Amino acid sequence: MSSYHPLTEAEAIEIAKSVPGVFNADAKLVSREIGDGNLNLVFHVSDPATNASLILKQALPYAKVVGESWPLTLDRARIESEALILQEKLAPGLVPKVYVNDNVLALTVMEDLSDHVIMRRGLIEGGTYPKFAEDISDFLARTLFFTSDLGLNQQEKKGLVRSFVNPELCKITEDLIFDDPYTNSPNNSFDDHLKEDAQALWDDSDLHFEVALLREKFLTHAQALLHGDLHTGSIFITPESTKVIDPEFAFYGPIGFDIGAIFANLLMHYAAQEHWTPDEATRRDRRAYLTNTIRDIWAGFDRKFRELWNENGVDRISRTPGYQDDYMNRLLKDAFGFAGAKIVRRIVGLSHVADIDKIPDAAVRAKAQRLSLAIGTSLIKRNRNAASIEELIGIAESAVAASK
Amino acid sequence: MSSYHPLTEAEAIEIAKSVPGVFNADAKLVSREIGDGNLNLVFHVSDPATNASLILKQALPYAKVVGESWPLTLDRARIESEALILQEKLAPGLVPKVYVNDNVLALTVMEDLSDHVIMRRGLIEGGTYPKFAEDISDFLARTLFFTSDLGLNQQEKKGLVRSFVNPELCKITEDLIFDDPYTNSPNNSFDDHLKEDAQALWDDSDLHFEVALLREKFLTHAQALLHGDLHTGSIFITPESTKVIDPEFAFYGPIGFDIGAIFANLLMHYAAQEHWTPDEATRRDRRAYLTNTIRDIWAGFDRKFRELWNENGVDRISRTPGYQDDYMNRLLKDAFGFAGAKIVRRIVGLSHVADIDKIPDAAVRAKAQRLSLAIGTSLIKRNRNAASIEELIGIAESAVAASK
Numbered sequence: 001m002s003s004y005h006p007l008t009e010a011e012a013i014e015i016a017k018s019v020p021g022v023f024n025a026d027a028k029l030v031s032r033e034i035g036d037g038n039l040n041l042v043f044h045v046s047d048p049a050t051n052a053s054l055i056l057k058q059a060l061p062y063a064k065v066v067g068e069s070w071p072l073t074l075d076r077a078r079i080e081s082e083a084l085i086l087q088e089k090l091a092p093g094l095v096p097k098v099y100v101n102d103n104v105l106a107l108t109v110m111e112d113l114s115d116h117v118i119m120r121r122g123l124i125e126g127g128t129y130p131k132f133a134e135d136i137s138d139f140l141a142r143t144l145f146f147t148s149d150l151g152l153n154q155q156e157k158k159g160l161v162r163s164f165v166n167p168e169l170c171k172i173t174e175d176l177i178f179d180d181p182y183t184n185s186p187n188n189s190f191d192d193h194l195k196e197d198a199q200a201l202w203d204d205s206d207l208h209f210e211v212a213l214l215r216e217k218f219l220t221h222a223q224a225l226l227h228g229d230l231h232t233g234s235i236f237i238t239p240e241s242t243k244v245i246d247p248e249f250a251f252y253g254p255i256g257f258d259i260g261a262i263f264a265n266l267l268m269h270y271a272a273q274e275h276w277t278p279d280e281a282t283r284r285d286r287r288a289y290l291t292n293t294i295r296d297i298w299a300g301f302d303r304k305f306r307e308l309w310n311e312n313g314v315d316r317i318s319r320t321p322g323y324q325d326d327y328m329n330r331l332l333k334d335a336f337g338f339a340g341a342k343i344v345r346r347i348v349g350l351s352h353v354a355d356i357d358k359i360p361d362a363a364v365r366a367k368a369q370r371l372s373l374a375i376g377t378s379l380i381k382r383n384r385n386a387a388s389i390e391e392l393i394g395i396a397e398s399a400v401a402a403s404k
Numbered sequence: 405m406s407s408y409h410p411l412t413e414a415e416a417i418e419i420a421k422s423v424p425g426v427f428n429a430d431a432k433l434v435s436r437e438i439g440d441g442n443l444n445l446v447f448h449v450s451d452p453a454t455n456a457s458l459i460l461k462q463a464l465p466y467a468k469v470v471g472e473s474w475p476l477t478l479d480r481a482r483i484e485s486e487a488l489i490l491q492e493k494l495a496p497g498l499v500p501k502v503y504v505n506d507n508v509l510a511l512t513v514m515e516d517l518s519d520h521v522i523m524r525r526g527l528i529e530g531g532t533y534p535k536f537a538e539d540i541s542d543f544l545a546r547t548l549f550f551t552s553d554l555g556l557n558q559q560e561k562k563g564l565v566r567s568f569v570n571p572e573l574c575k576i577t578e579d580l581i582f583d584d585p586y587t588n589s590p591n592n593s594f595d596d597h598l599k600e601d602a603q604a605l606w607d608d609s610d611l612h613f614e615v616a617l618l619r620e621k622f623l624t625h626a627q628a629l630l631h632g633d634l635h636t637g638s639i640f641i642t643p644e645s646t647k648v649i650d651p652e653f654a655f656y657g658p659i660g661f662d663i664g665a666i667f668a669n670l671l672m673h674y675a676a677q678e679h680w681t682p683d684e685a686t687r688r689d690r691r692a693y694l695t696n697t698i699r700d701i702w703a704g705f706d707r708k709f710r711e712l713w714n715e716n717g718v719d720r721i722s723r724t725p726g727y728q729d730d731y732m733n734r735l736l737k738d739a740f741g742f743a744g745a746k747i748v749r750r751i752v753g754l755s756h757v758a759d760i761d762k763i764p765d766a767a768v769r770a771k772a773q774r775l776s777l778a779i780g781t782s783l784i785k786r787n788r789n790a791a792s793i794e795e796l797i798g799i800a801e802s803a804v805a806a807s808k
Contacts, residue, residue, distance in 0.1 A: 149623045154578060155571040162569040167559035174558060179721060205725050212724040216731075219553045220626050317583055320616040321609050327620075 004074065004104055007058055009033065012043035016054045019099045019109055023047050038064040039072070044112065053114065054099065059106035059248075073168045076248040077106035082163065083225070083247035084110065091142040094135060095244050096236075113243050116236035120354060123232060123269050124276060126286075128239070133293050135242035136235075136262060137300030144255045145308040147225035150318050161222055166251040169228070170218075173249065177341050178215035181349045182208055190348045193366045197373055198348045210380045214337045222252035230261040231342075231353070232269070256334020262297060263335060264342035264376075266290050267396055268355050271371040275359040287400070291393045298335075298389040302328055329387065336386040340379030347372050367403060374399040408465075408478065408508055413437065416447035416460045423503045423513055426458055427451050442468040443476070448516065457518065458503065463510035463652075477572045480652040481510035486567065487629070487651035488514065495546040498539060499648050500640075517647050520640035524758060527636060527673050528680060530690075532643070537697050539646035540639075540666060541704030548659045549712040551629035554722050565626055570655040573632070574622075577653065581745055582619035585753045586612055594752045597770045601777055602752045614784045618741045626656035634665040635746075635757070636673070660738020666701060667739060668746035668780075670694050671800055672759050675775040679763040691804070695797045702739075702793040706732055733791065740790040744783030751776050771807060778803040 007015070009031040016031075017023060027047040035042035040060055046053035059077035062069050081101035088095050100109035122129070145151040147160060180187045183202055190198055201207065227234070228249030236243040269276075270290045277283040309324060318324070346353050347369050356372065359365035378395045386392070411419070413435040420426070420433060427433060431451040439446035444464055450457035463481040466473050485505035492499050504513035526533070549555040551564060584591045587606055594602055605611065631638070632653030640647040673680075674694045681687040713728060722728070750757050751773050760776065763769035782799045790796070 149620070154623060155575055158569050158571040158574065162566050165562050165566040167562040170562065171559055179719070183720065208721075208724045209726045209730075212721050212727040213730070215721055216553070219558060222624050222626050315583070316587065317612075317616050317619055320612045322613045323616045326613075326617070 004061075004106060006041055006060065007043070007056070007105070007107070009043065012045055012056050015056060015100070015107070015109065016043075016045035019054060022054055022099070023052050024050065027052070044114070046112070053112040055096070055110050055112050057108045057110065061106075074106040075103075076166070076169055077101075077108060078103045079164060079166055079169075079250050080246065080248040081108040083227070083250035084108070086147070086160075086225070087139075087143050087227075087244070087247065090146045091139045094139045094242060095247075113236045113245070116238050116241060116243060118233055119235040119237040120232040120265070120269075122237055124355060124358070126276070127237075128289060129237050129242070129293075131240060132237065132242055133296035133300055136244075137297050137304055139242070139244055140259060140262075140297075140301050141304035141308060143227070144224040144258065145305055145312070147252075148223055148255070149314075150309055151312050151314060153314055160225060161252045164225055164251050166228075166249065169249045170251055170253075173228070174215065174218065176350050177345045178211060178218060181345045181347075182211055187350045188348050189350055189352070191362070191366065191369070193362065194348060194369055197370060201344065201348060201373070201377070204377070207377055207380060210337065210383060211341060214334075214341055214380070214383070217254045217334065218257060218338075221254040223255045224252065225250060226253045226255070226258045227261075228253065228258070230258045232262075232265040233353075254334050254338070256331050256336075257338045259298075259301065259331065259335040260338030260340075261342055263294055263339040263392065264346070265353065265355075266294055267339065267375055268343055268346060268353055268372050270396055271375060271399075272355045272359060272368040274367060275361065275364045276355075291396060295389055295393060298332070302332075305331075332389065333383050333386045336379045336392060337383030339392070340376045340381075340383065343372050343376030343379070347376070371399055371403050374402070408510060410445055410464065411447070411460070411462055411509070411511070413447065416449055419460060419504070419511070419513065420447075420449035420458050423458060426503070427456055428454065431456070448518065450516070457516040459500070459514050459516045461512045461514065465510075478510040479507075480570070480573055481505075481512060482507045483568060483570055483573075483654050484650065484652040485512040487631070487654035488512070490551070490564075490629070491543075491547050491631075491648070491651065494550045495543045498543045498646060499651075517640045517649070520642050520645065520647055522637055523639040523641040524636040524669070524673075526641055528759060528762070530680070531641075532693060533641050533646070533697075535644055536641060536646055537700035537704055540648075541701050541708055543646070543648055544663055544666075544701075544705050545708035545712060547631070548628040548662065549709050549716070551656075552627055552659070553718075554713055555716050555718060557718055564629055565656045568629055568655050570632070570653065573653045574655055577632070578619065578622065580754050581749045582615060582622060585749045585751075586615055591754045592752050593754055593756070595766070595770065595773070597766065598752060598773055601774060605748065605752060605777070605781070608781070611781055611784060614741065614787060615745060618738075618745055618784070618787070621658045621738065622661060622742075625658040627659045628656065629654060630657045630659070630662045631665075632657065632662070634662045636666075636669040637757075658738050658742070660735050660740075661742045663702075663705065663735065663739040664742030664744075665746055667698055667743040667796065668750070669757065669759075670698055671743065671779050672747055672750060672757055672776050674800055675779060675803075676759040676763060676772040678771060679765065679768045680759075695800060699793055699797060702736070706736075709735075736793065737787050737790045740783045740796060741787030743796070744780045744785075744787065747776050747780030747783070751780070775803055775807050778806070 012031045013029045029045050029047055031043050031045045034044050041058040043056040059074050061074055063072040081098055084095050084098045096111040096113055098110050149157055227247045228251055234246045270287055273283050273286055277286045356368050375396050416435045417433045433449050433451055435447050435449045438448050445462040447460040463478050465478055467476040485502055488499050488502045500515040500517055502514050553561055631651045632655055638650045674691055677687050677690055681690045760772050779800050
């Protein structure tokens, strides 16, 4: 098994057996391939006698999206497993544990999280997650602070920058988030009823200017090691537990990109509530739950990041009066902008979210899409002047009010 | 010669002989070691019969500054030779040609520029360089544009970012430029008569805030492959020719850092004119020559960078209306700030410039030092509001007027 090849189920079982301390020596293991086959093989290997289990995730040397197939580096498996190992060290308990990683096979053997649900699906099914704001603000504050020049010796940080150079996966983001949605690109994909809305995006030069600045930040600002794709489909959750998965897009980029990704996905779920919560009074509560979660995430992140900075700042310059306030305010501005960009691309770009696409009624879906676009474009246009998380919530609430 | 060791003169001659097309097969070569012995061995190998010659520069595994010695990576020789090779490709004729580079020996064999003079010395001796503004703005525009995301495919750029991660030499800059001068650090070194001026720097919290922001840019903004140490001691010059040397500090950083380095060194020479040009009318002319050179460098850089952008921009986003003007304005702001930081460190920090330190009269020297500090701190404080190169020249001229 020394050269790369897609594993068989028998091989998956053999590798799982070799992981110490999980299965009994005489266990009869069973394997199920549960990946969607587009990017990775995912084997669930378990012992029915003890219920012990493991996940083996193996990268495939291509990506399939909407019927197209293109080659995609296996190095993403190394990046994913190295990111998971580092994140576990920095934010213990908030990512799946990695047992084995094999860069030749592009394989990561990790903790099975089948008792969790993908957060996007959990939200769609009406779930509430009282521990989520606390957990995700922990994850953001700890992984971002301790990989930045504020919390990590600047020379060690440069070594991490080198390890996590990630050209191929960054290109996906650069094209699908910061380019295609703002022009008539063949990569775009949207409902026919959004044709005029898409045209409005393509014609809005103020918006293009802000997106060009955000894209430049994504390309050049090596602030911290990002997850890089932190939407609610990259989070396994229960009411008591949060596990962030799939950091194959990890690279050194602007901190606000990860924060904005979380906000964007909560806001699209917020925009889709007319379908998922048909009763108006209940819908108000559901929306308040979502905006409160956003408020709590920012408040928690802001407090924890500052605490880590005050207690673990690696140098005296970081304690320059006024610097921390200025830095945190810039993170908030960036979070506004990147949240907006992440919303817009999910409505008119290549890749969508189930919260909105699974709304069967075209008129209700169109309303959710337009509400999302209104929120997204407002966030992008506001970003450089943003000063408080309440402005983000205000933008969302005003957009709902205007859509009535 | 397969493992690293400092070369002997006999070995230097042997290596020089093996370079094709420079010396005759039966040439009797002579070698002189002309380095200062603090960082590198530099062998000048020549054939007295034909005057053909070469330079062999070999990194030593330590640095000696002011009697102290500390280990310093040999990888800087790789970075220097790779940077020279790339710069020659991007800005032909403006760096010494590299004939051989050997990463094991930390050796670069390159063009001999003994017919040029180090620009700092040339300026001190009263030289004028009518081609300099044109050449250095070419060098800046071409090397910076074509290594940025504007002029290089963003994925190839990420490969260069990885190759030019340069932790050890960046640390020298981070400490000596962005930290020590603003606190009572044992690394500082200044004349006793500057004690109060130094104290004023250490007490100025508005200044510290701006320096913290500039340092963050240096640490995080991977805009382009910088020379990284572009002072007038890193430039070989004649009235007809400019050659930028010694890019061992090369790394991906903010473009304004290289531009600011040039401005800073011309401004310190400007500040030192009371000694070097004692006659007042002649001094006015000399200062006008220096400010005109700065004006021409910025105008040339701005024009050429925009032309390269318009003709060679690698993607449509870079042509977003308003984006180029905004980008160029941000480069100017950064150049103000970094120029200021580079001036301040040369007056109170570890490493000084001959333009000022070689002024024998303490009172005249003190005046040049205070003038430099006034210009440097004003540039740092102005940086985020700067909008025109004329403001920089105005700051220098006002500081002279105020010093009378």
